[in-house]
Structures are given as C-alpha cells and as structure tokens.
Amino acid sequence: xxxxxxxxxxxxxxxxxxxxxxxxxxxxxxxxxxxxxxxxxxxxxxxxxxxxxxxxxxxxxxxxxxxxxxxxxxxxxxxxxxxxxxxxxxxxxxxxxxxxxxxxxxxxxxxxxxxxxxxxxxxxxxxxxxxxxxxxxxxxxxxxxxxxxxxxxxxxxxxxxxxxxxxxxxxxxxxxxxxxxxxxxxxxxxxxxxxxxxxxxxxxxxxxxxxxxxxxxxxxxxxxxxxxxxxxxxxxxxxxxxxxxxxxxxxxxxxxxxxxxxxxxxxxxxxxxxxxxxxxxxxxxxxxxxxxxxxxxxxxxxxxxxxxxxxxxxxxxxxxxxxxxxxxxxxxxxxxxxxxxxxxxxxxxxxxx
Numbered sequence: 001x002x003x004x005x006x007x008x009x010x011x012x013x014x015x016x017x018x019x020x021x022x023x024x025x026x027x028x029x030x031x032x033x034x035x036x037x038x039x040x041x042x043x044x045x046x047x048x049x050x051x052x053x054x055x056x057x058x059x060x061x062x063x064x065x066x067x068x069x070x071x072x073x074x075x076x077x078x079x080x081x082x083x084x085x086x087x088x089x090x091x092x093x094x095x096x097x098x099x100x101x102x103x104x105x106x107x108x109x110x111x112x113x114x115x116x117x118x119x120x121x122x123x124x125x126x127x128x129x130x131x132x133x134x135x136x137x138x139x140x141x142x143x144x145x146x147x148x149x150x151x152x153x154x155x156x157x158x159x160x161x162x163x164x165x166x167x168x169x170x171x172x173x174x175x176x177x178x179x180x181x182x183x184x185x186x187x188x189x190x191x192x193x194x195x196x197x198x199x200x201x202x203x204x205x206x207x208x209x210x211x212x213x214x215x216x217x218x219x220x221x222x223x224x225x226x227x228x229x230x231x232x233x234x235x236x237x238x239x240x241x242x243x244x245x246x247x248x249x250x251x252x253x254x255x256x257x258x259x260x261x262x263x264x265x266x267x268x269x270x271x272x273x274x275x276x277x278x279x280x281x282x283x284x285x286x287x288x289x290x291x292x293x294x295x296x297x298x299x300x301x302x303x304x305x306x307x308x309x310x311x312x313x314x315x316x317x318x319x320x321x322x323x324x325x326x327x328x329x330x331x332x333x334x335x336x337x338x339x340x341x342x343x344x345x346x347x348x349x350x351x352x353x
Contacts, residue, residue, distance in 0.1 A: 001141050001142065001143050001144070001154075001235050001238055001239065002128050002129070002131075002132035002136070002141070002142055002144070003132065003136065003140065003141040003142065003156065003162070003334040003335075004132050004133065004136025004137075004334060004335045004336065004337045005082070005162065005164070005330075005332040005333075005334070005335055006332060006333065006335040007075045007076040007077075007082060007087075007330075007332075008074075008075050008076070008087075009072070009073070009074040009075065009076055009084070009087035009088050009091045010071075010072070010073045010074075010075075010091065011051075011070055011071070011072050011088070011091040011092050011094075011095040012070065012071040012072075012073075012095075013068050013069070013070055013095040013096070013098065013099045014068065014069045015066060015067070015068060015069075015099055016066070016067035016068055016069060017067065018067045019035060019036040019037050019065075019066075019067050020033055020034065020035050020036065020067045021033065021034055021036060021052070021055055021065075021067060021068055021069075021070065021096075022068075022069045022070070023048055023051055023052075023069075023070040023072060024069075024070070024071055024072065025047060025048075025072045025073075025074075026071065026072070026073050027072070027073065027074050027078075028047055032046070032048045032052075034052060036055065036059060036065055036067065041056050041120075043120050043121060043122060049120060049121050050085050050088050050089055050092070050116070050117070050121060051070065051072065051088055051089070051092040052120070053089075053116035053117065053119075053120030053121050054089050054092045054093045054096065054112070054113060054116045055092070055096055056116070056120055057112050057113075057115050057116040057119065057120065058093065058096060058097070058112060061112060061115075063097070063100070063102055063104070064100070065096050065099075065100045066099055066100040066101075068095070068096060068099045070092065070095060072088065072091075072092075074087065074088060077166060077298075077328070081290075081291050081292015081293055081294070081296075081297025081298050082164065082291070082292065082297070082298060083129040083132075083133065083292070085117065085121075085123075085125075085129070086113065086129035086130045086132075086133045087133055089113035089116060089117065089130060089133075090109060090110070090113055090130055090133040090134050090337075090338050091133075091338060093109050093112060093113055094109070094338055094340065097109075098340065106134035106135050106337075106338075107131070107134070107135065107149055109130075109134050109338075110127055110130040110131040110133070110134050110135070110149075111127065111130075111149075113130040113133075114126075114127045114130050117130075123178070123179075124178070124179055124182050125178075126146060127144075127146055127149070128144060128146065131144055131149070131151070132144075132337065133337055133338055134337050134338050135151065135337055136334070136335065136336060136337035137153055137334070137336060137337070138333075138334060138335055138336050139155065139156055139158075139333070139334050140153040140154060140155060140156060140334055141153070141154045141155075141156055141242065141334060142154070143235060143239045147201070147203065152239070154239055154242045154243065155242060155243075155245075156242070156333070156334045157242075157245060157247055157302075159304065159305055160247060160286065160302050160303060160304055160305060161302075161303055161305050161308055161331055161332070161333060162300060162301070162302060162303075162331075162332040162333060162334070163300075163301045163302075163303050163308060163311060163312070163329060163330070163331055163332070164291075164298050164299070164300055164301075164329070164330040164332055165275050165279065165298060165299045165300075165301065165315060165319075165327055165328075165329050165330075166297070166298050166327055166328040166329070166330070167269075167271040167272055167275055167296055167297065167298065167299070167319075167323075167325070167327060168325050168326065168327055168328065169269070169271050169296040169297075169325065170295070170296040170297060171269055171295040171296050177267065177294075177295065178267075178293050178294075181224060181265065181267065184220065184221050184224045185202055185224055185225065185228055187221055188202060188205075188217065188221050188222075188224060188225040189201055189202060189205075191213075191214075191216070191217055191221070192204075192205050192209065192213055192214075192225075195213045196209060196213065202225055202228040202229055202232070203228075203232055205225065205229055206229070207229055207230065207233065210222075210225060210226060210229055223263070223264040223265070223266075224264065224265060226260075226264050227260045227261065227264035227265040228265075230256075230260055230264075231257060231260060234253045234256060234257055237249070237253055238250055238253045238254075241253065247286045247302065248286060250286060250287065250302065251285070251286025251287025251288075251302055252287060253287065254286070254287025254288060254289045254300075254302065255280060255287050255288065255289065257289045258276050258288065258289035258290055258299075261289065261290055261294065262290075265294075267290075267293065267294030267295060268290050268294055268295075269294070269295050269296055270323075271296060271319075271323055271325070272290045272294070272296065272297070272299060274318075274319060274322045274323060275288075275299045275315065275319055275327070276288045276289060276290065276299050278314065278315045278318040278319060278322075279299065279301045279311070279315055281314075282303075282307065282310065282311045282314050282315065283307055283310065284303055284304035284306060284307025284308075284310070284311065285301060285302070285303050285304075285307070285311060286302040286303070286304070287301070287302050288300070288301040288302075308331060312329050315327070315329065316329060
C-alpha cells in the first residue's frame, strides 16, 4: 500500500535527428551517450543503467524510439529507500515515449520499467514502486494487487501527515540481501506447492496453512514466509482501517509491520530500529515503520498534524544522541504521480515524477 510523495525527478527532453540518446545528470554532473541501434547493450553499474535500461526495454518491446537529449534532475534522496530508481525510470519512460509520438497506459509503463530493472539493471524488484510512480493520486494511498495489477485508491486522513525520517545510512548489503529474500520466499512457495497445488506465490498461503504445512521448513525460511503472509493480511486490514478513518488501527498495523520486517524478514538495521522506537514514543504518532529495501534508508511515520513539530524535535535530537548522526526529516502528503509539464520557462517538454 504505497503513496506517492512530493519529491520529484525531472527529465527534460529535446529531440535529435539521429538515433542516439544523450543523457546528462546534474546530480552527478556527468553525461553519457549511446546508440539506440546498439545490437548488444550492456549494463555497466553506472547511474545511467536505469534510464538506458528503460530505453532498451522499450525498443525490445516494439516501441521504436526517436533520438533525444535528456537532462535529468532528481530531488528524491538516492539510497534512501524512497524509490529514486522508479522515479527516474518512469519519468524517463514518459519523456522518451512523448518524444517519439507514442502513448502508453500507465500500468503498462510500470510493467516496462519493472522489466528494465529486472533484465537490464539486474535488480529483481517488485512492481509497487513503478506502479505508484505512474498511478499515484494526491490525497490517496493505493492498495495494489501485484498479481492482477488491479488497484484501489484509498483516502489518506487530512488531519495527519506522513513524516519521512532519513537515517542517513545505507548499508552496502541491501541489494544482495533483497535478492536473497526473494530466493528464500520462492523456496517457501515450492515447499507449500507440494501439499497445496493452488499455491503459486506466498499470497496463496494462509496463516493456517503456514502453521499446518510449514513445520518442515528451515527456521529462516519459515520466518521469511511468516512475514510475507502476515504482511499481506495487514495490507487488507489497513485498507479497511483507512476506509473507516481508524488511524489508531492503521498505526498499530504499521508498528506490527516494522516488528515483522525487523524480526522475521530481517531487513532492518540498528539505525532504523532506533528511529522507529523514538517515533513510537512521541505523542500524536499513530504508527512508524521502516520503508524501502531496508538496511538503512528511511522510516515512514503517520503523525497527527498538531504534533509534527514536537515529533521533529524529539526524533532528531534522540537519533543524534543515540547514533551521532544528523537525520533529515521530510514532511509529506500523498501527491500526484508522474505528469507532464509544458510551458513556462521551458523550451521543450519536461516530465516530472
């Protein structure tokens, strides 16, 4: 159940007469150029793999692109777990399609961008980040069925704010551990499918099934499966709570989610746990949990609007005292997803996420 937030990645696009893409990032102060007709494009571990992977995936999917010059500016903190990779993918995809006179449905754009990250970048991510980047709406959270890609927009409370707390750490093992968790969950699926032929993913396994058929699993894989199965149940309960404007229940589910991510999925870290524990002790906080891939990055907190300033002071001071680090705190609300900006001082289309 993601929500888009008001951090933007901008991609300014200008047409070229050839079949080359020239990209420049003002965040990294460097550029790269490549040919869309390259018969064997390869990832290099460079930031440009994300926008280049989108271009390669579009071409391989039958969308013939025109050459373009892209200027990329990102406001999403890199490595924070706030989906900077999905932001650059979706904004680049929209820019390239528009420059080529092509229109693609937002859901298909999310699928294309996920494929780019899988097949070109090499990160076996889910589709949630790309999906909310393209389909998010202001004032709404989005409950996504990642199998059918059906989704439901849910009202976010107007008297509470989302506060994102950046731990300012990112432990290097995150990417490898993410892929390891995927492999562990897939091992769990294979185990349950032996007894339950309808099981194709852990979403098909109930908590009762886990207790009945999970005894032969290793302790680690059992806990990984328990996290996913219980988290799926929490999403459905959270949707019900939002529809009923029950922020206490919603916040309690956030707290349970963090405990499960910490203890069963084991993707938290000391800094995140400190941040979440501090937040949960502040008056007016409904719930707090880590967000993103873990091992650093950010926590997300639902805070009564009247208590936000107290929250910022208490959490920032306590976190620095505990870790020696100075965090960044961002006051957010559910925002629009990707959109096109035309006019003003711009000489060409600019796409924002």
